[in-house]
Amino acid sequence: MPPIQLPLLLSPLTLRTITAKNRIMLSPMCQYSAGPDGVAGDWHFAHLAKFALGGFGIVTTEATAIAPDGRISWGDLGLWNNDQIAGFRRITDFIRSQGALSAIQLAHAGPKAGSQRPWEGKGPLGPEQWNKGETPFASVGPGDFALEAGYPSPHKLDEDEIPSIVDAFAQAALRADAAGFDIIEIHAGHGYLLASFLSPVSNTRNDGYGGDRAGRMRLTLEVARAIRSNWPSGKPLFCRISTIDGAREGWNVEDSIVLAKELAKCGVDLVDCSSGGLRDSTVLANAREPGFQVPLSASVRHGSGVATGAVGLIIEPGHAEQILSEGDADVILLGRQALYDPFWPHHAAQTLQERSDFEGWNQQSGWWLRHRARSLDSVGLAPNGSARHAAR
Numbered sequence: 418m419p420p421i422q423l424p425l426l427l428s429p430l431t432l433r434t435i436t437a438k439n440r441i442m443l444s445p446m447c448q449y450s451a452g453p454d455g456v457a458g459d460w461h462f463a464h465l466a467k468f469a470l471g472g473f474g475i476v477t478t479e480a481t482a483i484a485p486d487g488r489i490s491w492g493d494l495g496l497w498n499n500d501q502i503a504g505f506r507r508i509t510d511f512i513r514s515q516g517a518l519s520a521i522q523l524a525h526a527g528p529k530a531g532s533q534r535p536w537e538g539k540g541p542l543g544p545e546q547w548n549k550g551e552t553p554f555a556s557v558g559p560g561d562f563a564l565e566a567g568y569p570s571p572h573k574l575d576e577d578e579i580p581s582i583v584d585a586f587a588q589a590a591l592r593a594d595a596a597g598f599d600i601i602e603i604h605a606g607h608g609y610l611l612a613s614f615l616s617p618v619s620n621t622r623n624d625g626y627g628g629d630r631a632g633r634m635r636l637t638l639e640v641a642r643a644i645r646s647n648w649p650s651g652k653p654l655f656c657r658i659s660t661i662d663g664a665r666e667g668w669n670v671e672d673s674i675v676l677a678k679e680l681a682k683c684g685v686d687l688v689d690c691s692s693g694g695l696r697d698s699t700v701l702a703n704a705r706e707p708g709f710q711v712p713l714s715a716s717v718r719h720g721s722g723v724a725t726g727a728v729g730l731i732i733e734p735g736h737a738e739q740i741l742s743e744g745d746a747d748v749i750l751l752g753r754q755a756l757y758d759p760f761w762p763h764h765a766a767q768t769l770q771e772r773s774d775f776e777g778w779n780q781q782s783g784w785w786l787r788h789r790a791r792s793l794d795s796v797g798l799a800p801n802g803s804a805r806h807a808a809r
C-alpha cells in the first residue's frame with residue numbers, strides 16, 4: 418500500500434531550527450483581562466492552554482505592549498519589565514508540554530493607545546474608565562492628529578525619540594526569550610504604531626521616517642532588525658501587517674510586497690497578512706466572506722517569495738487545506754473559529770483524514786473519547802453524536 422499522504426495542514430513546518438507539528442496557528446487575540454501591571458495571570462493561562470490541548474501547532478499570545486503607554490487598553494498584557502516574565506513562562510512551559518510552539522505578538526498601540534475594552538464600547542477611554550483610574554495613555558504617533566474622532570491627539574514623535582521605541586521592542590524580545598517563547602510576531606498592522614508609520618494616510622512626515630515608502634517603512638524595519646539582533650538566530654520571527662490599510666491612496670498590496678522583501682532581509686521569516694484597522698472609516702469595502710484576506714496572503718507570497726500566513730474567517734478544514742495546497746499561504750491562522758472550537762485542529766484531522774479515532778488527543782480525553790466513539794458507533798452514531806450517514 419502506498420504511504421498515506423498527510424494533508425499539508427497537518428504536516429510539520431520547519432522554520433529556522435524549530436518545527437511546528439502542523440501549520441495551524443492561533444491568531445493573536447487580546448483578552449483585555451490583565452491588571453494594570455500587564456502581568457499574565459490565570460485567565461491568560463487557561464485561555465492559551467486550551468488551544469495547546471486543542472492541537473494547535475503554534476499558540477500565540479495576544480498583542481503584548483512593549484511600553485506602558487503602548488497599550489491598547491488598560492487590560493493589555495505587557496513585556497516592558499522583568500516582573501512580567503514569570504507569568505508568561507508558566508504559559509510557554511505548558512504549551513511546550515503539549516508539543517506546541519509558543520508565539521508572542523509584540524506591539525505598541527501608538528495613536529490608538531488608550532481604548533475601552535470591546536465590551537465597554539471600544540471607543541476612547543471616557544469618564545467611566547477615568548473614575549476607575551484608567552486615565553488616557555500618553556499616546557504617540559507619526560503625526561499629532563488623532564486617527565479616529567474622540568481620541569486625544571497623540572504626541573508626534575521627534576526623530577530623536579524613535580530609537581527608544583525601537584530599543585523597547587528589542588528589550589521586550591530579550592524578555593520574550595527569557596519567558597520561553599519560540600516565536601515573536603511583530604505587530605505592524607491594524608493602525609497601531611508601526612502601521613501608522615507605514616500608511617501615507619497617517620504618516621505625513623517629511624523627515625527620515627516619512628515621505629516616500631522607504632521612509633515610512635524605516636521604523637518597522639528598524640524594529641525588525643533590533644528584535645532580530647536580540648532574538649536567538651534559531652528562533653523564527655514573524656511580522657503581521659495590514660496588507661492593505663483599506664484607505665483610498667493608502668498602503669496597498671504592492672507596498673506590502675516590497676515591505677515583505679525588506680523584512681526578509683532583516684531576518685523576518687513569515688509575514689502574517691491581515692488588513693485594515695487604520696481607522697473605522699477605512700474598513701474594507703469587500704464582503705467579509707470566508708477567507709476574505711487569502712488573496713492578500715497569496716499576492717504577498719507570490720510577489721515577494723516570503724512565507725506568509727493567511728487569516729480571516731477561515732472556518733472549514735478543507736478550505737484551509739486548499740489555501741495551503743494552492744500555495745496561497747504557509748500557515749493558517751485562526752481567531753474566532755478557535756474561540757468557537759478550541760479543538761479545531763483535532764477535529765480538522767478527523768475531517769481531513771476521514772478518521773473517527775482520537776489519535777493525537779491527550780490521553781486524559783482521548784482514551785475516553787475512543788471508548789465513547791465505539792459505543793456510539795455500535796448504535797449507528799458518529800463521534801459527534803449525529804446519525805451516521807445512511808449509506809455507511
Ligand SMILES: Cc1cc2nc3c(=O)[nH]c(=O)nc-3n(C[C@H](O)[C@H](O)[C@H](O)COP(=O)(O)O)c2cc1C
Pocket residue numbers: 444445446447448479480522604606607657691728729730731750751752753754
Ligand atoms: C478577541 C479578539 C482579539 C484580537 N486581538 C488581536 C491582537 O491582539 N493582535 C492582532 O494582530 N489581531 C487581533 N485580533 C484579530 C485576529 O487576530 C484575527 O486577525 C481576526 O479576528 C480575523 O481572523 P478570524 O476571522 O479567524 O477571527 C483580534 C481578534 C479578536 C476576535
